[in-house]
Amino acid sequence: MAEITKEQVERTADLIRLTISEEETELLTSQLNEFMKYADQLNELDTENVKPTTHGNDVKDVMRKDEPTKWITQEEALKNAPDQDSGQVRVPSILE
Amino acid sequence: MSLFDHSIKELEEKLHNKEITVQDLVDTSYNRIKEVDDQIQAFLTLNEENAQVQAKELDTDADKSKRLFGIPNGMKDNIMTKNLRTTAGSQMLKNFDEPLFNATVVEKLNEEKAVIIGKLNMDEFAMGSSNEKSSFQTTRNPWNTDYVPGGSSGGPAAAVASGQIKFALGSDTGGSIRQPAAFCGVVGMKPTYGLVSRFGLVAFASSMDQIGPITNTVEDNARVLEVIAGSDKMDMTTVNKDVPAYTEKLADGIKGLKIAVPKEYLGEGVAPEVKNAVMDALKVYESLGATWEEVSLPHSKYAVAAYYLLSSAEGSTALARYDGVRYGERSKNADNMIDMYKLSRSEGFGEEVKRRIMLGSITLSAGYHDTHFQKAQKVRTLIKRDFEDIFENYDVIIGPTTPTPAFKLGEKTENPLTMYMNDVLTIPVNLAGVPGISLPCGFSEEGLPLGLQIIGKHFDESTVYRAAHAYEQATDHHTKRPELGGEKE
Numbered sequence: 344m345a346e347i348t349k350e351q352v353e354r355t356a357d358l359i360r361l362t363i364s365e366e367e368t369e370l371l372t373s374q375l376n377e378f379m380k381y382a383d384q385l386n387e388l389d390t391e392n393v394k395p396t397t398h399g400n401d402v403k404d405v406m407r408k409d410e411p412t413k414w415i416t417q418e419e420a421l422k423n424a425p426d427q428d429s430g431q432v433r434v435p436s437i438l439e
Numbered sequence: 440m441s442l443f444d445h446s447i448k449e450l451e452e453k454l455h456n457k458e459i460t461v462q463d464l465v466d467t468s469y470n471r472i473k474e475v476d477d478q479i480q481a482f483l484t485l486n487e488e489n490a491q492v493q494a495k496e497l498d499t500d501a502d503k504s505k506r507l508f509g510i511p512n513g514m515k516d517n518i519m520t521k522n523l524r525t526t527a528g529s530q531m532l533k534n535f536d537e538p539l540f541n542a543t544v545v546e547k548l549n550e551e552k553a554v555i556i557g558k559l560n561m562d563e564f565a566m567g568s569s570n571e572k573s574s575f576q577t578t579r580n581p582w583n584t585d586y587v588p589g590g591s592s593g594g595p596a597a598a599v600a601s602g603q604i605k606f607a608l609g610s611d612t613g614g615s616i617r618q619p620a621a622f623c624g625v626v627g628m629k630p631t632y633g634l635v636s637r638f639g640l641v642a643f644a645s646s647m648d649q650i651g652p653i654t655n656t657v658e659d660n661a662r663v664l665e666v667i668a669g670s671d672k673m674d675m676t677t678v679n680k681d682v683p684a685y686t687e688k689l690a691d692g693i694k695g696l697k698i699a700v701p702k703e704y705l706g707e708g709v710a711p712e713v714k715n716a717v718m719d720a721l722k723v724y725e726s727l728g729a730t731w732e733e734v735s736l737p738h739s740k741y742a743v744a745a746y747y748l749l750s751s752a753e754g755s756t757a758l759a760r761y762d763g764v765r766y767g768e769r770s771k772n773a774d775n776m777i778d779m780y781k782l783s784r785s786e787g788f789g790e791e792v793k794r795r796i797m798l799g800s801i802t803l804s805a806g807y808h809d810t811h812f813q814k815a816q817k818v819r820t821l822i823k824r825d826f827e828d829i830f831e832n833y834d835v836i837i838g839p840t841t842p843t844p845a846f847k848l849g850e851k852t853e854n855p856l857t858m859y860m861n862d863v864l865t866i867p868v869n870l871a872g873v874p875g876i877s878l879p880c881g882f883s884e885e886g887l888p889l890g891l892q893i894i895g896k897h898f899d900e901s902t903v904y905r906a907a908h909a910y911e912q913a914t915d916h917h918t919k920r921p922e923l924g925g926e927k928e
Contacts (some may be wrong), residue, residue, distance in 0.1 A: 347801065359755065359800045360762070361793060371797055372885030374855060376799060381856060382744040386815050388821065396823055398646045398676065399632025399872025400897065405675040415539050420612055422537050423766035430515040437776045 347375050442467045443602045444920075447510055447659045448686075450605070461497040461509035461554065464605075465490050465757055467551035468511040469832050471603045475923050478584055480576045481598040483516050484524045485557040493554050502553070506666055506801065507553040514606045515595050516558040517565055518650065519540045519639035522557070526593075527641040528563040529571040531767045531787030542639025543674065544608055544650050544667045545654030551666055553802040556604050559594030563789045564758065565615055565643045566790055567860050571852055572791045579848075580622060581921040582887055586845040589619030595653045598625040601923055604817075605651045606663050612644050613737050613746050614840075614865025616651050617877035621840035621890020623881045624919065626660045626907070627653045630896045632872035633678040635664075637738045642757040644750035645676075649871040656837040656917050657878060657908040661685035665858050682902050689908040694728035696906060697833045704838030704864055704892075711837045716881040716889045722836070723913050729906075731837070740819045746816040747820070748802050749870075761787060794855065823871040830896045835906050839864060840877040840890030864892065878907050881917035888916075 352372045356363045363371065417430055426433040442450065442464060451744030453459045469487060476482055490511075497509050503753040514520060517527040521541045526532040543547065548555070562572035570578045570593030578593045580586040581601040596619035600606050609616040611629035617665070620627025628651040635650045642648065654665035665685055670677040700721065705714050721731050763769035763783030770782030802811045829836060841864060851858045868875040873894055882890035891910070895903035911917050 349500065351801070352797065352798065355797060355800050355804065359759070359776070359796060361782050361797070362781045362785040363793070367793075371794060373547075373796060375798055377442065377856060379811075382748060382811065382815075384486035385741055385744055385811075385818055388738070388818060390814060390817035390821070391818040393820050396814055396819040396870075397816060399649070399869070400676070400678060401634060402676055402678055402843075407672065419539050419764070422539070423535060425453060425767075434764060435774055435776050436778050 347379060380417060441471070441602050443605055443823055446604060446656055447507065447662050450507060450510060454509055461494045464509055464511050464555070465494040465554055468604055471601070472556075474821060475601050476603060478579060478923065479597050479601050479602070479603070480578045481559055482513070482557045483489065483526060483560050483602060486523055486555050487557075490554050490556055496553070497552055505551045506662065507548065507551045509552050510605050512548065512553055513556050513559045513595060513598050513607045514545065515592050515607065515609045517561060517610055517641035518631050519544060519609055519641070519707035520545055520558065524558065524644070525641070527565070528561040528575065528576070529787065529789070529792070530574045531761050533713060533768065535766060537624050540639060543636035543650065543671045545639065547667050549854055559598055559607060561594055561794050562591035564754070565591040565612055566754065566791050566795050567609060568614070568618060568858050569846070569851065570594065572789060572847065574658035574789050577848065580845050580887070581923060582845075583885070586847055586887060587622065589845060591615040591620045592627070592653065596620050597628065599625045599653050599655060600921060602920065605654075606659060608650055608667065609653050610640055610648055610650050610675045611869065612647045612750060613869050614862040616653060616800060617840050617865050617875055617892060618862065618892065620653055620877040622845040622888065624888030624916070624921070625653055625655060626657055626876065626917070627651065628660050628664060628876045628900070630664060630668065630828040630900060631874045633676050634668050634874070634898065634900070636669070636674040636677050638671055644753035645757060646753060647750065657687060657904055657911050658686060660876070661689060661867060661904045662762070667833045678898070680898060685901055685904050688901050688905055691905055692728070693724070693906055693909045696724070696729035696835065698729055698731035699734040699829045699833035699836045700722060700731050701739065702733050703736050708842050708860070708863070709839060711842045712883050713802070713843060713889055715843070717837070717839050717891060720880050720891050720910060722728055723910055724837070727909050727913060734833070736825045736867060738818065738825050738828070739867045741818050742822055742870055743863050745815040745818040746862070746866040746870060747859055749819065751810055752802045753794045753799070755796040755803065758788075758792070758796055763787075770916045792857070793888035820868050823925045826867070826871040826873055826894075832912050834893040834902055840892040841865070844883040844885070844887040844889055851921055868894055873897055874903055876903050876907050878911055879919070880910075880914070881916055
């Protein structure tokens with residue numbers, strides 16, 4: 344597997360909305376590569392005909408009726424908001 | 440002697456007979472916290488005002504028959520408590536003072552009138568194995584404060600071990616209940632995935648996270664699990680089964696119990712003193728009428744790699760919700776929306792969390808999804824099958840909880856991979872979804888506790904508890920308490 348590059352680390356950080364310093368980029372690049380090298384051991388295993396496991400048990404497709412219920416009020420929903428105005432969450436401008 | 444040296448059952452009886460009051464129990468907690476928590480640093484938030492009001496109400500309550508009635512407890516700080524600060528150990532949630540609802544486990548404890556004393560320290564978003572990754576403080580090991588208490592449920596384990604509360608709830612994604620329980624000399628249970636509702640648990644890796652009790656004894660542990668287990672319409676991964684009365688079967692004995700001992704659990708990397716303690720435990724099991732044989736979990740050595748790929752991938756999506764919009768910290772240094780996201784997340788998340796969500800995001804990206812994420816999911820299947828194969832012929836699997844006793848503060852913070860290797864014996868259990876308990880099985884030369892791990896079949900907590908109880912009652916490790924400054928009452 345090709346090494347993870349600094350550019351890849353920067354691009355990923357941007358996509359997941361993290362600002363990382365030059366120093367952090369360097370450190371992350373080396374640590375991520377070290378881990379991926381360690382993880383290469385998984386390739387020793389033949390998993391050609393193995394199905395992936397996605398959960399800790401076999402429960403799937405649990406259905407319930409889609410009925411509206413009372414949950415929280417608008418006032419409660421805004422209780423922990425960092426900024427609000429006229430009953431709504433306020434955020435910095437999206438458009439330039 | 441402290442009141443908390445009595446079992447939960449004994450305390451319930453004393454309350455019933457009016458020998459003690461709930462006020463006495465609540466006072467025992469807060470007095471002990473004032474006495475020792477400066478040293479231990481287990482609590483992040485106290486619930487003292489509410490607990491005092493509740494104590495007075497409960498003492499006038501005619502009906503004291505509820506299970507866990509008046510018993511003081513603490514919650515790991517990733518378990519949501521309505522109007523009581525819940526931080527998950529992160530600066531991102533440092534001002535999250537008014538959560539809007541209780542986790543299902545908290546609702547269940549409230550119904551039984553247990554008293555929540557406060558919220559307990561943890562590695563940030565449960566990503567850590569030593570408590571050194573909490574963004575607030577580092578909890579210390581009560582047996583020696585130069586050592587880590589383990590993690591991520593280090594606060595819960597240390598608080599129970601130092602007699603500050605009677606029980607705690609923690610969460611376990613890769614060992615986060617069992618490893619700190621082992622390091623602190625207490626009993627910690629990671630139940631079968633789907634036994635306990637995760638509703639109101641701050642998500643880390645949702646396919647593995649599970650809430651469980653941390654207590655002084657196996658009986659106490661079983662008693663708490665009886666209360667918090669059960670299906671929940673708010674968590675679609677919970678299984679619709681009756682919760683057995685674990686405590687009623689505890690004393691049934693283990694004659695004929697078939698124990699499997701994986702050779703990988705006593706092999707390379709496992710300290711000789713840990714291995715010896717397990718071998719001694721197996722002798723105790725023989726004397727109680729059980730038999731054991733060596734077996735193999737051939738894929739367990741791949742578990743750490745598979746786990747960190749999967750848990751980081753799941754964690755990266757779970758933590759995408761922290762965007763500074765509806766709750767949590769928002770950076771004051773941003774003047775547009777994108778910068779607000781970026782700065783809020785960069786200021787709010789610590790180094791370990793950033794590293795894991797970076798690893799997870801790369802694992803899920805094109806070019807890595809098939810070769811790493813899906814590969815790890817397939818290896819997870821192989822690990823799960825290892826357990827299924829063994830459980831065709833054996834009742835439980837026994838080994839150590841951790842390869843070594845607790846390590847020193849600062850000893851493993853330099854290299855993340857060294858820290859991750861500490862979870863090598865607990866991680867396979869989460870990948871397979873089976874239950875696992877850690878209970879005290881002796882002490883290291885330096886006087887630090889050692890943990891015995893007992894792993895069971897899916898939803899067979901009954902047998903795990905029965906096996907744990909039999910060993911515990913045949914030994915006296917669980918009666919030992921750490922020497923801390925100050926006289927016990």
